[in-house]
Amino acid sequence: QVQLVESGGGLVQAGGSLRLSCAASRGTFSYYDMGWFRQAPGKEREFVAAIRWSGGITSYADSVKGRFTISRDNAKNTVYLQMNSLKPEDTAVYYCAGDRPAGKLSTMKYDYWGQGTQVIVSS
Numbered sequence: 001q002v003q004l005v006e007s008g009g010g011l012v013q014a015g016g017s018l019r020l021s022c023a024a025s026r027g028t029f030s031y032y033d034m035g036w037f038r039q040a041p042g043k044e045r046e047f048v049a050a051i052r053w054s055g056g057i058t059s060y061a062d063s064v065k066g067r068f069t070i071s072r073d074n075a076k077n078t079v080y081l082q083m084n085s086l087k088p089e090d091t092a093v094y095y096c097a098g099d100r101p102a103g104k105l106s107t108m109k110y111d112y113w114g115q116g117t118q119v120i121v122s123s
Contacts, residue, residue, distance in 0.1 A: 049064060
């Protein structure tokens with residue numbers, strides 16, 4: 001089983017940038033589709049972005065398109081989420097998730113999850 005650990009969260013002003021990282025250990029990371037999700041207080045967890053195991057296909061939620069970029073480095077067993085032009089509504093706990101390919105990136109079931117990293121965007 002792959003284990004996932006997120007890092008890079010923090011407090012940033014609106015308009016700023018953050019880069020989240022998700023390091024994987026164990027398992028065969030290079031064969032896993034990877035996703036980022038977030039959960040704001042009082043809200044359900046929502047899809048943010050995902051990337052196919054090969055890195056050639058990505059998917060984004062409409063709310064982050066053009067501002068966030070997901071990427072991966074299979075040699076480092078790490079997936080990244082570059083977040084630019086941050087807005088207060090991006091405030092949430094961000095979770096990394098992964099699993100073997102099983103359909104559409106935004107709706108497939110992910111079995112492996114990290115513990116989350118907090119992102120707070122101040123206005």
